[in-house]
Amino acid sequence: MNILLLGSGGREHALAWKMAASPLTDRLYCAPGNAGIAQEAELVPIDLGDHAAVIAFCKASQIDLVVVGPEAPLCAGIVDDLEAAGIKAFGPSKKAAQLEGSKGFTKDLCKASNIPTADYERFTSAAPAKDYVRAQGAPIVVKADGLAAGKGVVVAETLEQALEAIDMMFAGSLGEAGAEVVVEEFLSGEEASFFALCDGVTAIPLASAQDHKRAFDNDHGPNTGGMGAYSPAPVMTDEMVKRTMDEIVMPTMRAMSAMGAPYKGVLFAGLMITAEGPKLIEYNARFGDPETQVLMLRLMSDLVPALMASRDGVLKNFDLRWYPEPALTVVMASKGYPGDYKKNTVIKGLDQAAAMDGVEIFHAGTRAEGGVILATGGRVLNVCGIGTTVGEAQARAYAAVDRIDWPEGFCRRDIGRRAIEREKSSS
Numbered sequence: 001m002n003i004l005l006l007g008s009g010g011r012e013h014a015l016a017w018k019m020a021a022s023p024l025t026d027r028l029y030c031a032p033g034n035a036g037i038a039q040e041a042e043l044v045p046i047d048l049g050d051h052a053a054v055i056a057f058c059k060a061s062q063i064d065l066v067v068v069g070p071e072a073p074l075c076a077g078i079v080d081d082l083e084a085a086g087i088k089a090f091g092p093s094k095k096a097a098q099l100e101g102s103k104g105f106t107k108d109l110c111k112a113s114n115i116p117t118a119d120y121e122r123f124t125s126a127a128p129a130k131d132y133v134r135a136q137g138a139p140i141v142v143k144a145d146g147l148a149a150g151k152g153v154v155v156a157e158t159l160e161q162a163l164e165a166i167d168m169m170f171a172g173s174l175g176e177a178g179a180e181v182v183v184e185e186f187l188s189g190e191e192a193s194f195f196a197l198c199d200g201v202t203a204i205p206l207a208s209a210q211d212h213k214r215a216f217d218n219d220h221g222p223n224t225g226g227m228g229a230y231s232p233a234p235v236m237t238d239e240m241v242k243r244t245m246d247e248i249v250m251p252t253m254r255a256m257s258a259m260g261a262p263y264k265g266v267l268f269a270g271l272m273i274t275a276e277g278p279k280l281i282e283y284n285a286r287f288g289d290p291e292t293q294v295l296m297l298r299l300m301s302d303l304v305p306a307l308m309a310s311r312d313g314v315l316k317n318f319d320l321r322w323y324p325e326p327a328l329t330v331v332m333a334s335k336g337y338p339g340d341y342k343k344n345t346v347i348k349g350l351d352q353a354a355a356m357d358g359v360e361i362f363h364a365g366t367r368a369e370g371g372v373i374l375a376t377g378g379r380v381l382n383v384c385g386i387g388t389t390v391g392e393a394q395a396r397a398y399a400a401v402d403r404i405d406w407p408e409g410f411c412r413r414d415i416g417r418r419a420i421e422r423e424k425s426s427s
Contacts, residue, residue: 001304002062005030005041006048006078007069010331010364010382011289014296015069015303016040017362022304029061035373036363048073051081058087065090067307071147074265074285075101090307092285095261099252100285103145103182110280113251117280118272120184126170129181133162139186143282144169146177150225151338153282155186187281189274190418192233193291194241196249196269197306199315200262203249207298207322208236209291210418215338217414224338225379228415230328230390231294234422235273244271244278252283264310290329293362293382297327328393328416329362329384330401332409337378345408347373353383353403358396360384380409390419 001024005016013036020028020040031054033043046053048070058066066082068074068091077094091097098105110117118141123129133140133156142165144152152174156162162183169178195206209231215221236244248269256263268284268291287295296303300321309318334341347366350373354361362384365377383404385396394416401411 001025001064002027003029003304004044004054004058004061004063004066005069006054006066006073008032008034008037009069009289010362010379011287011292012069013037013040013362013364014293014382015067015287017360018296018299018303019067022302024302024304027061029063031057034363035366035368036361038368048078049076051076051078054078055082055085055087058082058085063087065308065311067091069286071097071100071284071286075147088311090311091265092263093261096256096263096265097285098261099256099263099267099283101147103143103282104180106283107182107184109252109255113255115248115251115280116276116278118185118187120182123181123183124179126166129166129183130163132183133159133166136183136185138162141184141186142166142169143182143184144174144178145180145182148174148177150223152177153223155223187272187274187279189272189279190235191281192236192271192273193229193288194236194244194269194271195288195291195295196245196267197310197315197320198253198263198265198267199310199313200257200264201253201313202315203245203253203267204315204318204320205241205245206266206320207231207295208233208241209288209294210235211288211291212412212415215412217412222338224333226288226290227331227333227412228329229290229294230326230393230416230419231291231298232326234419240273240278244269248278248280264313290331290379290382293329293384294327297360297384297386298323298325325386325388326390326393326419327384327386328390328397329382330397330411330415331364331379332381332383332401332404332406332411333379334365334375334377335408335410341378342408343376345375345406347375347380347409348405349403353400356396356400356403358386358393359400360386361400375406375408383411389423390416391423394420
């Protein structure tokens with residue numbers, strides 16, 4: 001098969017790494033890709049917003065399957081356009097991708113389908129939103145309705161923070177994403193990332209993971225796109241997986257089918273495991289980042305047939321196998337992220353770090369130029385470790401981090417902390 005992967009982040013590098021290993025893959029292309037993906041796939045300089053250019057490339061290169069990584073092209077309807085042109089594509093339709101594209105849409109669907117989630121209200125102007133926040137009190141969560149690249153959620157610990165977040169969003173700093181705001185109840189518990197592969201009717205659970213959203217150690221600092229992750233998430237017991245499928249994922253699948261938008265692709269449920277059980281924080285309509293990096297390291301099965309089965313609607317009798325060993329990834333980001341940061345700084349020592357036992361490095365914001373690797377984004381590298389315990393996986397990842405010579409980069413030093421505390425208390 002000839003496969004085209006769309007995207008340029010760490011998630012796409014992990015997907016490319018896994019698909020390149022499939023015996024079904026003849027040629028693998030990636031648009032636009034990064035310096036790491038270039039080791040697995042042929043890079044194609046196409047603007048993902050130019051659907052006609054993507055389709056033209058697919059036809060010229062006899063592409064058998066397009067795998068869409070990021071959310072923006074999905075919400076813009078690229079799967080619809082590819083399928084209309086006779087090209088198979090993995091991912092949800094534009095209508096189904098509203099589960100990520102509109103927080104309000106998803107909250108209303110949860111309410112109508114009795115899916116456990118935080119109480120909420122939707123607002124299109126600041127004054128009533130502020131009145132609601134004052135009536136509810138803090139802590140409270142303020143979310144931009146649309147896509148904001150991981151920067152549209154403020155967990156406000158004080159009333160002042162909540163009011164500032166409302167002003168910031170309605171002032172236009174997040175563009176169209178902040179034209180509507182969802183204010184919701186603060187949920188207490190432990191967060192988990194849960195993934196299900198869906199074909200419109202059937203959904204099968206994938207592995208779980210736990211992300212670390214805050215920029216700095218001990219969950220301090222601003223929210224980011226994710227500073228590290230590990231899999232599996234100990235909080236996702238067999239019982240919790242079953243409840244998540246029964247109470248959250250399957251009711252969502254039925255609701256989407258009923259509205260004429262059957263969901264195909266990966267459904268990523270951000271969960272809060274509360275005293276009452278799992279509650280949905282939000283949906284993403286694609287593989288998570290950085291969770292995909294640890295999922296792909298643990299996936300024993302061939303990824304390509306799974307993606308095809310999802311697209312073709314034949315997951316009913318499909319099964320995936322996983323390595324039991326935990327995987328952990330540490331995100332190395334440019335100093336200043338998620339705010340302003342310097343670009344085109346030089347990264348050295350990657351080959352030595354990647355050669356270490358139980359280590360894999362996935363690139364996110366990089367490009368190769370003149371024989372060196374340059375950092376071009378906020379989140380730049382995913383340094384991954386695999387081990388018999390989360391503690392061992394963490395030790396390997398940080399040993400590799402310490403081999404990388406990049407003064408302009410930083411990372412959290414506590415990825416996997418909760419799981420390691422569990423391991424110590426149970427030993």
